[in-house]
Amino acid sequence: METVTKFELVEIPCDICGSMQSRIYKEYKTPVEYQDIYNAIGYTHQQVVQCQKCGFIFNNPRITEEQFKIISGTDPEVWRPKEIVISRRKDFFEAQIKLIMRYKKGGKLLDIGCSYGTLLETAKEKGFQVYGCEIQEHSAKYADVALEGGVFCGKLESANYPAQFFDVITMYALLEHVWSPRTVLIEANRILKKTGLIIINVPNVNSEIAEKNLFWWNPYHFSHFSSKTLENLLGVCGFKVANRLFTPFVPRWVKKYQRQIYRYLGGVVFLIQKSISKFPSCILDKGIGVGSGLTIIANKQE
Ligand SMILES: [Zn+2]
Numbered sequence: 001m002e003t004v005t006k007f008e009l010v011e012i013p014c015d016i017c018g019s020m021q022s023r024i025y026k027e028y029k030t031p032v033e034y035q036d037i038y039n040a041i042g043y044t045h046q047q048v049v050q051c052q053k054c055g056f057i058f059n060n061p062r063i064t065e066e067q068f069k070i071i072s073g074t075d076p077e078v079w080r081p082k083e084i085v086i087s088r089r090k091d092f093f094e095a096q097i098k099l100i101m102r103y104k105k106g107g108k109l110l111d112i113g114c115s116y117g118t119l120l121e122t123a124k125e126k127g128f129q130v131y132g133c134e135i136q137e138h139s140a141k142y143a144d145v146a147l148e149g150g151v152f153c154g155k156l157e158s159a160n161y162p163a164q165f166f167d168v169i170t171m172y173a174l175l176e177h178v179w180s181p182r183t184v185l186i187e188a189n190r191i192l193k194k195t196g197l198i199i200i201n202v203p204n205v206n207s208e209i210a211e212k213n214l215f216w217w218n219p220y221h222f223s224h225f226s227s228k229t230l231e232n233l234l235g236v237c238g239f240k241v242a243n244r245l246f247t248p249f250v251p252r253w254v255k256k257y258q259r260q261i262y263r264y265l266g267g268v269v270f271l272i273q274k275s276i277s278k279f280p281s282c283i284l285d286k287g288i289g290v291g292s293g294l295t296i297i298a299n300k301q302e
Pocket of ligand 1: 053
């Protein structure tokens with residue numbers, strides 16, 4: 001990357017409650033893997049803050065969305081190659097569609113940040129009418145061809161979907177990347193049917209893996225959610241939580257058998273997860289909150 005422009009950093013308010021009062025939560029230096037991007041942005045370390053009012057953790061100050069687009073938006077090199085994305089996510093998404101089907105058996109399903117359309121392909125096989133929304137041009141094109149249409153390339157707010165159009169909206173590894181999660185969720189609420197369902201999956205800031213800094217130094221992660229802050233945001237945007245599931249950290253040898261485990265023991269796994277999710281979030285966050293991923297299933301508020 002040739003850019004040497006030093007971008008100006010701007011202070012932003014908390015996306016959930018609008019407060020400007022925050023304290024420094026964590027500072028970290030440029031990781032080697034992302035040196036080029038950080039050099040292009042023009043800073044050598046990132047600052048993560050926590051809102052003093054609502055506890056939300058986010059990167060601040062930061063470059064503007066427009067500036068970030070200049071650096072990353074059209075550069076496929078900075079995103080993982082499709083073979084890796086597809087093969088890594090296939091089993092996971094199959095399990096996720098099974099989970100969704102416990103709540104909704106069919107209808108119109110929109111995957112926001114659909115990448116190469118892996119989740120949508122599985123959903124389509126199961127009979128859903130699928131739609132995708134993806135900001136990266138190369139993956140959006142790939143998904144659109146694979147799914148024979150229905151993929152919009154751009155931000156959700158520009159797609160102009162009709163109000164109360166979708167039965168299911170999914171966001172896997174999306175909200176931590178977007179500039180304003182609140183804006184995305186408010187739009188998702190508008191286009192979701194009254195009886196609709198939203199499924200959100202984000203890295204869990206309270207997991208042990210986060211402690212080892214895995215999530216912090218990724219220059220594409222701007223928001224760092226716990227179940228408490230994500231549920232708070234969902235409430236602000238007109239949703240009520242139906243269930244929350246923590247993805248436990250599983251060793252590689254177990255992952256190899258994930259598909260079989262879900263095929264034969266999916267019901268049991270779901271029941272265990274469901275009972276755990278009844279615990280108050282203060283316990284889940286600190287005690288069992290070792291899950292690297294956090295999945296929230298929510299309905300629209302009446
Ligand atoms: Zn706040």
